[in-house]
Amino acid sequence: MRYAQLVMGPAGSGKSTYCSTIVKHCEALRRSVRVVNLDPAAEYFDYPVMADIRELISVDDVMEDDSLRFGPNGGLVFCMEYFIQNFDWLEEELGEGEDDYFLFDCPGQIELYTHIPVMRQLVDTLQHWNFRVCAVFLIDSQFMVDPSKFLSGVLSALSAMVTLEVPHINVMTKMDLLSKKAKKEIERYLDPxxxxxxxxxxxxxxxxxxxxxxxxxxxxxxxxxxVQFLPLDRSDEDSIDIVLNTIDSAIQYGEDLEPREVPELPDDDDDDGRDSGFPGEES
Structure with a gap:
């Protein structure tokens, strides 16, 4: 069995920052997590990427093709449709293993999770490859500070949840950037x-x-x-741990691992062969 987080959310919601945070946190726990970039318009990573869709196709390459004449959004959709026709590339990059854990850093365009079946096809393919998949939908906490924007974010998360039909965790990011007053106000939106x-x-x-x-x-x-949200504060290890443990629980990570051997208990008999019993209790 293998495990995957699909890291999704609108542009600027902190997907790459989230991946970086989880990678560093897992390194501290001596736990192996690998990242796959599925955003053909990505520019920079501050963590190692084991596979990068830009090696297959990139938005820049598509936009520079005069025969296609796509803009940024059309170019991205073209890239993702090309990607689903070449899943063998991804299968080769992922290799074969047991108990592997991957973060898939996905594009932010919402249409990929609504009326275009790209991400659903990715989920179905990963499940066919024996992956347990969890959708992790990120929303910038600074965006969610008033009711109208909050409802918009909720509907975006709900759209992705209904489309993908896999365990789904919503995360409110950038909590560490909020003022004390804003943090207090946003508590009402976590379990709304x-x-x-x-x-x-x-x-x-x-x-x-x-x-x-x-x-x-x-x-x-x-x-x-x-829809409910988990707060993610990068400066708080407990906050990161809660988010990771919640996702692990959703995909049952660790349940198939071999349990550690329990050491044998010392012999309760005394040297003369009699049972020592409990304190204060006669043999």
């Missing part, structure tokens, strides 16, 4: 009471024209407890 948040619509957060639609969407999310 959608009805309470929607009540803020009276203060002008939501367009009055769409009040009924907004209320209906929020009520569905609230009634079925569909």
């Amino acid at each position: 009471d959608i009805r309470g948040i929607l009540a803020d619509g009276r203060e002008g957060y939501f367009d009055q024209k769409f009040q009924k639609l907004t209320k209906a969407l929020g009520t569905v999310v609230d009634d079925f407890s569909l």
Whole structure:
């Protein structure tokens, strides 16, 4: 069995920073984690990448092809569609192993998780290769500080969750960049009471024209407890540990590993062969 995190989220949500944080944290735990870059528009990494989609195809290469005439978004979609036609490249890069653990740093364009089946095809292929997959959807905590943006982020996360149909963990990133006041305010969004948040619509957060639609969407999310968030503070080892352990639990990482041998207990008999019993108890 092998394990994978699909690290997703909007542009600027901190996907590469998240991968760097998890890699360094696992190094401290003497645990092996490898990163695969699936963003053909990526530019820089501060951690080792074992496989890089840009070796197969990149957005720059596509945009420079005069016969295609794609812009950045069209070029990225073209790259990802080319990628799914060449999964043999990924299979070769991943190699064969047992108990391998990978982070897949994915592109940020939301259309890849909504009306284009690219990421779902990736999930299905990884599962066929005996991977347990968890979707890790990142949202910038600085983006989620008012109700309207929060609801937008919730619906984006929900869209990815419904499309991929795998264990799904939502993470609120960049908590270490918030002020003390903002950290206190954002606590209400981690395990949200959608009805309470929607009540803020009276203060002008939501367009009055769409009040009924907004209320209906929020009520569905609230009634079925569909979306919750884990806070990630890079400066807090406990915060990183909670996020990693939650994901590990979702994909049952470690349950198939061989248990450590239990050392034999010392003989409870006395030298004369009699049982010593409990303290204060006669033999």
